[in-house]
Amino acid sequence: MIRTGEEYRAGLRDGREVWIDGERVKDITVHRALKPIIDIRARIYDMQHEAKFQDGLTYIDTNQRSSSLYRPPRETKDWTDKTTAVDLVLNEIGGVVTRVGDETVGEMWSLYDGRDVLAEIDPRFADNIDRHIRAVVENDIFHVSANTDPKGDRSRPPQDQDPDMMVRVTRETDAGIIVRGAKYETASAYADQAFLKPTVGAWSNEKLSDYAVGCIVKMGAPGVKHICRAGFAGRTDPADYPLANRFDEVEALVVFDDVLIPWEDVFFYRHTRAAQHVRATLHRYSAFPYVLRLLYTADMMIGAAMWNAKQTGLDKLQSVREKLADLVCYREGINAHLTASIAAAQRSPGGLLMPHQSMLYAGRVFACSNLPTMMHIARELCGGQICITPNAEAFATSGPDAWLNKFYSLNDNWQAEDRRKLLAFARDLLNSDYAGHRLTFVQFAQAPHFNHLAAVYNSFDFSGPLDFVRKSAQLSDRVAGQPEALQ
Template sequence: MGLMTRQNYLDSLDDGRKVLVDGKTVGDVRSHPALAPMVETVARIYDLHNDPAHADLMTFERSDGIVGSRFYKAPANREDLALRRQMTTRVLREICPTMDRFGDETVTALFTLVDRQDLLDRFDTRYARNAARWLDLLQRENLFMTSGNTDPKGDRSRQPFEQDDLDLNTRVVEERPDGVVLRGAKFETGAPYAHVAFIKPTVGNWSPQNADFAIACVVRLNAPGVRMICRLPQYHGGAANANRFEYPLTGGFDEVDTLIVFDDVFIPWEDVMFARQPELAALMRGELGRWAAQGYLTRCLAKADLLVGTALLVSEHSGTIKIPPVRSKISQLMMHRQAVEAFLLAAEAACEETPSGLAMPNQSIQNAGRIYCSQTYATMVQLLREIIGGQPVMLPGEAMLNSPETRDDVMKYFAGAGYDAPTRLRAMHLARELTASAYAGRTQSYQLFAETPIFAQENALFATYDREESMALARRMAGIEPAATAAPEAAPRLKVGHG
């Protein structure tokens, strides 16, 4: 069919999917006020793919001559990694810098599965072949793939197989000659307006008793038995009802987080990456974020850019940009922003070669960047609060600006530093959305947990850091002969600097 267009995308959502908002079934996700703004946002991403001004970055020509979406191209070298970063940056700058889920990072688990064909083939030769087939399909058609990562879990002190209700973790309840049957649920962002979801195995102790929960597959989101229960909209009645003057982010970019329920959903074998393979789940689960974290860091950089820009804008509008202590805090914001970019570029520059010859960001540097971004986003938001002061929580709305009874007062008392009231209020409302709104709270939680909890990120850094090199230096400086101590288990080293 070729690369999907805006109209193809909009038409494709009329597919019988089961979506519920505020307890009611949604007739058409394209027009429902809680979903329509994000449907339009994703449609704009399809516009970018089909716009000649952006096509060189958003697409690539495959070896068979077909034009594919770069979202779904596994990086072959350092240049490909750079192009992926630039592609994601283009989307964030052209559409919205606070967006998180639009497909480029969720697909990267398939990169890992294709790359580790040697490992998957030890269990079933269909697995890697299925992953490669899905990558091919995604490249050619540019479907929107989201993921399904987080289970409800129930009592988190107990293993999945120990739960009173086994459905609290997604599991295989039946194997058939033609596929498997899936039951359970996953939390995910963007599912109501995506095409498919890549279901990942939950994080757990992969003992034989947990075999049913060791499932990785692609689910079509209009499949029989799939229903999507959307969280409470951030704006009453849905984002489409929000005034964009007062809610510049909520009104257009309220990404809808969803509970995807799998009520005995049939998954054909061709869509299964592995099933009931706890050993394989244990081996693969930690590797599925190899490339996804590059997308996360790119998003963190875009958010940091917006925080810096908003701080500069509001302080210029108030005249406080001339005050040294305010400049000092803005400089701290700039420092955080530059640090994020440093992690991103360094991981790319020191990229590593994978077992099959792909290029992935330097895992140790990238994992350190993940931790930094997860830990410091709240600090950056707090700096913005201190820079802009308390005025964002005392702002008039657009109706007060337009009302004959209040307009003169608003125009007089909210102007300043050479800027009129409407201009200053627009900047202040953006600042409020970033610091003192439901949108701000959701974004801070997402930053903290979207890349798994920080302790899991720290474990990933510990596993990928070259510990032996650092210990060898310490032993030499301490005067300890290498033979005098047993070598610790070192992280596997991959080739660095794949060009």
């Protein structure tokens, strides 16, 4: 059944080992760095129970109500329902969050498409993925992704250095497998479970088979240690940094110190073909909600820039309108890729409906690679005051308040306080430590740029352009049968 926010919080009080700023956290639900994002995830759970949101966020599945975000997609409406649900959530919380479960559960659907590969190893492994997909839906589980290992010296194979630099299976037991190593994960400290999967690799050398493991890890399991980066929330006045204090999604180095993975939670291990399949298909579904978040980031940049231009009358200048149009083209470019990928959706090997792959992956490249440029355009439109405006305390302090109110008030509609709020918002969106962190996160959250391009290359059907040029150039029929080199 759909959970409540309090049920979610109660599940986090399971004795899990979470460290932040050198402190072992006793209750993560009240820690200053983690509480804001936990409260947002709890709010999403509570929204599902409210009449205003319930129809847009949930559906009836086998006589129980479940989250639309977690529903395996089998028809176009399933995707439009997910888009509607994300829109309801982000407008209700008033910002953008990436890791809340819907953008990672798709990785499980990719694994479902590879059931035949899993069944080659052991039929029970294929059954495990079926059961876990049902469990996420039926129990409303906050499910995240364990993807990136520390890796160590990448010029050397893991066996020639500390072998824990990549997660590996150390031994089997009657109860399950034992894993060691570490992963960097977003939201692990406040999630229920993670899909632990092999990192990017060639997976053609049998010596690496100990590292070819895929399984579910409970985030409160014995031996799992979350060593979080310093959070942005609670370090500054929310009036000055409104986004960082509400929407910081805290990452952690998650250490697996001889963690037992029960057999029912194992999808594959010591099987390089399964590792190859996972890496090749990992984002065929999850890229959609991930790129959809960037659509809302674009809306925030357009809104911040447009309000800054309107408050001073600069929106009437053609040069300003051209830059605003650049932001709009970026936003609508993302929208077009997402819309087209669903309109031309493809049936997956497992019978699910996946977004058109090359359109979706091309949209991800467009959204991620152009974001730095778009942020700079938004900075230009907001002007230099986003980096020189005094903080909220100065506006409220007797003495400077009179001068600040004088020079920051524009007219009856734009008084100093509203203008200060807008400049603070734009600064946190575009210029702050939090803004820089989010930009870096976007560049690597679904693998680096070269992997994004590889996904486009591997999913695009080159036969159409090849055949068109063969006919137009009047090449001989021999050419049509040649090309592994051209494929």
